[in-house]
Amino acid sequence: MRQTTLHRTTIAAALCAALLAPLTVAIGPATAAAPVTAETRHARHLASLSRDEVGAYLADYELGPAKYAVDLYRITYRTPGADGGRTTASALVAVPRTEKRLATVAWLHGTRAFRGDVASVADNYDRAAVVRFATAGHPTIAPDYLGLGEGPGTHPYMVAGPAVTASVGALHAARQVTPLDPRVLVTGFSQGGQVAMLTGRALRSDGYFRPAALAPISGPHDIRGAELPAALDGRLDGVSATFYLGYAMVAWNRQYHLWDNPSEVFRAPYAGLMDRLFDNDTQEADIVAALPATPEELFTPAFLARLRHPDGRLAGVLARNDTACRGWHPGVPVRLYTSTGDRDVTMANTLNCRDQLAGHGTRAEVVDLGDHDHFTTGRLAVPGIVAWFDRLG
Secondary structure (H helix, E strand, O other), rough: OOOOOOOOOHHHHHHHHHOOOOOOEEOOOOOOOOOOOOEEEEEEEEEEEEHHHHHHHHHHEEEEEOOEEEEEEEEEEEEEOOOOOEEEEEEEEEEEEEOOOEEEEEEEEEEEEOOHOOOOOOOOOHHHHHHHHHHHOOOEEEEEOOOOOOOOOOOOOHHHHHHHHHHHHHHHHOOOOOOOOOOOEEEEEEEHHHHHHHHHHHHHHOOOOEEEEEEEEOOOOOHHHHHHHHHHOOOOHEEEEEHHHHHHHHHHHHHHOOOOOOHHOOOOHHHHHHHHOOOOOHHHHHHHOOOOOOHHHHHHHHHHHHHHOOOHHHHHHHHHHHOOOOOOOOOOOOOEEEEEOEEEOOOOHHHHHHHHHHHOOOOOOEEEOOOOOOHHHHHHHHHHHHHHHHOOO
């Protein structure tokens, strides 16, 4: 679910010029009535890229050709917080320079532990994916989620509700920057694959937007039935499993109070480190360096037993945040992208998602990209999703 940060080597001058001379525009409140509303605060122009510049940029990420020039904005907006109040969140908005407007794309990013590693702030794979969808003609919105980007506080990692409200809120907030077609093609990678399914579900009852297709990539769609067992039995990469589980437990404790003392959950010396490591101000490389190589070295034997056989409040938290594919019928085309070689998010998540959707009348197509690692899967999937979205109109 983590994403590597890739650095471009071309069009540096164009992007740097835009960032050195930003245009900050005050935006009024959104007026559309919807179950999730977002009061847009500001839109900041980040870059204007010609078609040639877009092509050179995407070549560095191996994401395919350019069709239209693209303008990039960072928006900040007010949205429901994890505590039920209001908070500020941010998002990247990419606008194709064409009068022909296609369906809107929502791009949901994978696991980010450092707040500065999201697409509205950093130039990385997420930003490149957003530019790829936009240059094809789709206005594209990439929410940073709560507690990341320019949002205050900490990120409620793997808490479904705030991820959805921040994502739907970003779509509404972006309408103050550019006109958006109400049809939303929803996609995302890793954590964002799960959020894509959850967001698509929420958009079915939105007052303006509606889902048009779902294309998640390697998402942890079945935490209890696939991802958690694989993380604990050695099928997943040990370092990745330790990172994801540690991050999720810290975030869930903040949200649901799973323990009184961290020593009930984490072995020494990690019990005293976890809240600081996952404060979203610590670089991911520093987090990984501070953690052990396996979940067995991080968690106490008693808590490992609870993870293997969840009960009580932990079981309730898992059930509440494990609904990406359970119990609903999307009613739109669904493609589930995965790979056999993924040792961060086991392929069983995708296969189980397919079966869960089938149980409610949805025939989802599974696209197996082959024997590739997690991040290669994300990169390889994007051009195919762009082509599929284009065929859907």
